[in-house]
Amino acid sequence: MESYVEVSMLHNTATILLSFLMASYACVQPLPIRKMLVYALALSIPGCLLFFPGSWLFLVLEEVVFFFWQFRFCAKSWMMMQGIRILWYMTSFAFYQGGFHNFLWFVPLHASVYWLWLVYGGMFLLLHVKWKDMLARMNYLYRLHIELADTTLHLKGWLDSGNLLSYEGIPVLFISSSYETYFKKQDIELVVMNTVDDTSVIRCYACLAAIEGCHKHRVLVCCRNHVSLPLNCEVLLNMNMMTLG
Incomplete structure (x- = not known):
């Protein structure tokens, strides 16, 4: 399976970030977006660049470290995020095929994922609009x-x-x-x-x-x-x- 590593890296970062935002909103456990973005990048970049045997163990270790370091007090959001992330990956695979490596979905070389990115953009926009209302209440x-x-x-x-x-x-x-x-x-x-x-x-x-x-x-x-x-x-x-x- 041929794939653009850079495109897969961006796509997985966006998928993880969107999944975490959706889970945080659903569980009413908001987190600083900076933490979620760092987490998404920390999984996507090495996950798309490491291809040696057993590289998946490094990703598992990252998940464990991030959970106990940043997300142990919002475990419900973290678990829901994993479920939403899997749903996004399965949806992407159903429409575009591609492949999986290090628990990440790799975008096929000739796949037009622009429609999916438009859906992502719409979801980010809706969450941002709703997020403002929540953040106003989060001041308390x-x-x-x-x-x-x-x-x-x-x-x-x-x-x-x-x-x-x-x-x-x-x-x-x-x-x-x-x-x-x-x-x-x-x-x-x-x-x-x-x-x-x-x-x-x-x-x-x-x-x-x-x-x-x-x-x-x-x-x-x-x-x-x-x-x-x-x-x-x-x-x-x-x-x-x-x-x-």
């Missing part, structure tokens, strides 16, 4: 790491300007009661919560938490039923936490 989404007695929770937090509750200067976060089993070994604090309708006492668990890229601070976590947040977030963050650094 932060990755949160909660350290507990015997584990660390890695969750998505939603920042709501209405949550200013604190106890002795310690911000209070709200999380779904489904996570309460993780907090059984934590110290308990009773906090008075004043709302528009009434005043109540809530049970909170003391622990350490850090927004990704910031320092760890002491927080109080209240487990509540029916915590429903946008973008499938799991924690309602506290505005006071943003001033701690």
Whole structure:
């Protein structure tokens, strides 16, 4: 099978990038496009240039390294990306034949893939238009790491300007009661919560938490039923936490 290596390299880069964008959008786990592009290039360039026996092992090693280095907190998007990528490859093979090497599809020498690239362009455009809406909401989404007695929770937090509750200067976060089993070994604090309708006492668990890229601070976590947040977030963050650094 004859193929232009350069064309195959570009096509595979575009396919992997588009697949990751589609998966990230579907799973509501957006990633910086720079990370996805570096990943796509890191697979496509050596995958299209290496032809020695066992070169596929190098690609497998790259996948493992990238997964644990960059994508372990968005495994759902990564797995869906692999599925979408296979579907794109099978569609390309069905229309243009070609061949596979190092888990990449090689464009046949005389194949007119321009129509497929037009489809790719349309998909990128649609994702870009939709992406703007998501990014506007993403300004309120932060990755949160909660350290507990015997584990660390890695969750998505939603920042709501209405949550200013604190106890002795310690911000209070709200999380779904489904996570309460993780907090059984934590110290308990009773906090008075004043709302528009009434005043109540809530049970909170003391622990350490850090927004990704910031320092760890002491927080109080209240487990509540029916915590429903946008973008499938799991924690309602506290505005006071943003001033701690």
